[in-house]
Amino acid sequence: MTILGELALWIAFPVALFGTVLAFVGGRQQRGDLVLSAERAVYAVFGLLTLASAGIVAAFLGDRFEYWYVWNYSNRELDVFYKAAGLWAGQRGSLLFWVLLLAMFSVIAVFTNRKKNREFMPYVTGVLLTVITFFLCVLLFAEVNPFEQLPFAQADGRGLNPQLQNYWMTIHPPTLYLGFTAFTIPFAFAISALLTGRLDSRWLVIIRKWTLLSWFFLSVGVIFGMRWAYEELGWGGYWFWDPVENASLLPWLTATAFLHSVMIQENRGMLKVWNMGLVTLTWTLTIFATFLTRSGLIESVHSFATNSTIALIFLAFLGVTVSVSILLIIWRYDDLKAENEIQSFASREAAFLLNNLLLLGIAFAVFWGTIFPLIGEALTGKKVSVGPGFFNSVNAPLGMVLLGLMGVGPVIAWRRATKRNIKKNFFMPLGVGLGVFALLVALGSRQWMSLITFGLSAFVFTVIAVEFFKGTKARARIEGSAPPTALLHLVSRNRRRWGGYIVHVGIVMIFTAFAAASFKMELIQTLEPGESVTIESPFGHTYTLTYQGVSTALRTRNMEWQAQALLTVARNGKPVGSITTEKRMYLTYPAPVTEVGIRSTAFEDLYVILANAEDLGRALSNDAGGQRATFEVQINPLVGWIWYGGLMVAFGAMVGLWPSKGSLAEHRSKATPREATREPVGVTV
Amino acid sequence: MNKNHRFLIGLVGVTAVVTYLIWTGVSKTMVYYLTPTELLAQVIEDPTLHDLGLKVSGRVVRGSWVADETGGLEHHFRVEDLEDPSVSFPVVYRNLLPDTFNDSDEHVEVVVEGRFRQDGVFEATEVLTKCGSRYEAAPEAVT
Numbered sequence: 146m147t148i149l150g151e152l153a154l155w156i157a158f159p160v161a162l163f164g165t166v167l168a169f170v171g172g173r174q175q176r177g178d179l180v181l182s183a184e185r186a187v188y189a190v191f192g193l194l195t196l197a198s199a200g201i202v203a204a205f206l207g208d209r210f211e212y213w214y215v216w217n218y219s220n221r222e223l224d225v226f227y228k229a230a231g232l233w234a235g236q237r238g239s240l241l242f243w244v245l246l247l248a249m250f251s252v253i254a255v256f257t258n259r260k261k262n263r264e265f266m267p268y269v270t271g272v273l274l275t276v277i278t279f280f281l282c283v284l285l286f287a288e289v290n291p292f293e294q295l296p297f298a299q300a301d302g303r304g305l306n307p308q309l310q311n312y313w314m315t316i317h318p319p320t321l322y323l324g325f326t327a328f329t330i331p332f333a334f335a336i337s338a339l340l341t342g343r344l345d346s347r348w349l350v351i352i353r354k355w356t357l358l359s360w361f362f363l364s365v366g367v368i369f370g371m372r373w374a375y376e377e378l379g380w381g382g383y384w385f386w387d388p389v390e391n392a393s394l395l396p397w398l399t400a401t402a403f404l405h406s407v408m409i410q411e412n413r414g415m416l417k418v419w420n421m422g423l424v425t426l427t428w429t430l431t432i433f434a435t436f437l438t439r440s441g442l443i444e445s446v447h448s449f450a451t452n453s454t455i456a457l458i459f460l461a462f463l464g465v466t467v468s469v470s471i472l473l474i475i476w477r478y479d480d481l482k483a484e485n486e487i488q489s490f491a492s493r494e495a496a497f498l499l500n501n502l503l504l505l506g507i508a509f510a511v512f513w514g515t516i517f518p519l520i521g522e523a524l525t526g527k528k529v530s531v532g533p534g535f536f537n538s539v540n541a542p543l544g545m546v547l548l549g550l551m552g553v554g555p556v557i558a559w560r561r562a563t564k565r566n567i568k569k570n571f572f573m574p575l576g577v578g579l580g581v582f583a584l585l586v587a588l589g590s591r592q593w594m595s596l597i598t599f600g601l602s603a604f605v606f607t608v609i610a611v612e613f614f615k616g617t618k619a620r621a622r623i624e625g626s627a628p629p630t631a632l633l634h635l636v637s638r639n640r641r642r643w644g645g646y647i648v649h650v651g652i653v654m655i656f657t658a659f660a661a662a663s664f665k666m667e668l669i670q671t672l673e674p675g676e677s678v679t680i681e682s683p684f685g686h687t688y689t690l691t692y693q694g695v696s697t698a699l700r701t702r703n704m705e706w707q708a709q710a711l712l713t714v715a716r717n718g719k720p721v722g723s724i725t726t727e728k729r730m731y732l733t734y735p736a737p738v739t740e741v742g743i744r745s746t747a748f749e750d751l752y753v754i755l756a757n758a759e760d761l762g763r764a765l766s767n768d769a770g771g772q773r774a775t776f777e778v779q780i781n782p783l784v785g786w787i788w789y790g791g792l793m794v795a796f797g798a799m800v801g802l803w804p805s806k807g808s809l810a811e812h813r814s815k816a817t818p819r820e821a822t823r824e825p826v827g828v829t830v
Numbered sequence: 831m832n833k834n835h836r837f838l839i840g841l842v843g844v845t846a847v848v849t850y851l852i853w854t855g856v857s858k859t860m861v862y863y864l865t866p867t868e869l870l871a872q873v874i875e876d877p878t879l880h881d882l883g884l885k886v887s888g889r890v891v892r893g894s895w896v897a898d899e900t901g902g903l904e905h906h907f908r909v910e911d912l913e914d915p916s917v918s919f920p921v922v923y924r925n926l927l928p929d930t931f932n933d934s935d936e937h938v939e940v941v942v943e944g945r946f947r948q949d950g951v952f953e954a955t956e957v958l959t960k961c962g963s964r965y966e967a968a969p970e971a972v973t
Contacts, residue, residue, distance in 0.1 A: 498837065502841060510848060517856070535856060535860075
């Protein structure tokens, strides 16, 4: 099986390369037969890559430790679950997995467009196969072949990093990868539109769902990563502004900008160059994110595996693709002129534009902070870096303006808002926002940034709630139906709009949770069994944790030892349950790992970490008096709202993605810009 | 006002704000990355180094780790230069240490972030460990 897989990988490369040539030649010479062959090459490559990936999975399941990759990321004792996930446990398999997902999306794109949008397909196929060929090239020729064999078969593997042995591990990387790879489809259509000169809004309509699909996976992937960090890395936070985290955030930011700016192009015929630029930039950032981790380009305490060959190859590839894209945009510049101009700052297009500029501003700041060590060293000759403080101080104010805009954008009129429009839509929500802010100040809080964020969140939430209320009421009147039915019909008639609002509610929840983090409580305490520690919640009540002792287990299946501390929890003196936190020493890992104890409620998490203390050694040797242990106890207010908000975001995106019966007709009518709104050519943006 | 310039005004405005935020952000939070040898040599030439945010990477000196739990948790240990183990300085840290931290023979590499006090003790606000090159930490191994 594994041999077959390796063979498949080798065959996939010439097939993809040949297909690329066929697609471009076929497109240039208008030869349908060549294009069809190129499309078949896409199917073939997907089949071959499926075989190759199956080969790797089979090697993991079969404990084939003669393969370097399997030996390095697995061992006999590993759960089957994690063995199967070995495909994306390390760099080599991840690259194969990445190109497999890209091939999968390519097959879907080629298949769904086998009868329509034919004029775009030659170059779409060509671009997709180019990217696939590039990745296959890296896999086969840059010393990262996952099928590489060791000189001697090993008896057992080196095991998987215990921090990766967490269920999020099986789902977080694939989700992000789905997001990264899915964005290649919009990029391919953008390039095809440029090459064929079909630059009306048709290509935008085709890629709309693709962009949203990619965005959906990116959002969910980033949230999963935060949840994983919160549960597994055990410091009570979920975001560290590590280069790798930042790299996954960058394409999300620019894709979010694109989802908004595309609406301006559809409705007002503006921002054509801008949108082209955003698609290219987002795609570039997905590739950047894919390679940043392993290149060792940026010093991160987390990135050890340095492979500078890969870094150079990726940088060269990015350089070429970005240059080609920019040249194409310049070449077609005259066809990308705007059909309208911004008439007023008080208009929806102005609000959307500001949203775009802010999102790009945040993306730039994150990018700058991430590569700052490189710039700083080049300029000053000294090694410098910026930490989480930099990212928070730059992004918090920008994010707050963005949050406020979420309340403005959906209800302000296109073109030019009248005083009446503004008064009607904003009077009440602004009142609610200010009310919440004033109430919190009256309660005695002085965390201004957080309070303003809470006020803005209330404002945005009210705007959206009023929209839902008004829409449902109007539908109920027209149909004479009950409110729940009316609501359902309302949403299904314009899934994109209402789905977007649901996403906004999720984002508001997440912002609220970020702001609440400044009310976090934490303390560190060393306890003997029977002793207690009391911590006050920002909501006013207290928790008393009483340490009951450590229970230990020695030499279990895959662990040298395991020490589990039990604490009982009382809320305002009333027992409400217990919490456990433990240290584990895996056989295959040189240091202990912590399992934190979390007790979640709707409004706060009680989060307990067992410290790395020498005392544990005495507990493990069954020393009766050696049960002393040190704990860090935290109260993380509203942290759960990140996960609930994430669910809301995912749900909203799914509402937008769900195919609707009338969607085709609706697309067509939107595809042709209404003549009535056409005005003399204005700003060329 | 020329209507055509509205976009440009917005662009310039946002760019100015972002630049200002980045500028102040960098000047407030920038830290210098040094080795123990560089730290001890440079601090003699330039005493203002005591007031700057610093990151120093080195190795935990074997057997130097003492946890003092009287009056709150306090960790004391020494960090030596990777190249020249004879150069080292004391560190104090008042938080939980990472799981991979220890002062045994395993030669744990650490990055301490904080300030180098006038009395020659490094007051760390953050201690990060690197352990053996093959163990990549969680999110990075797969992202």
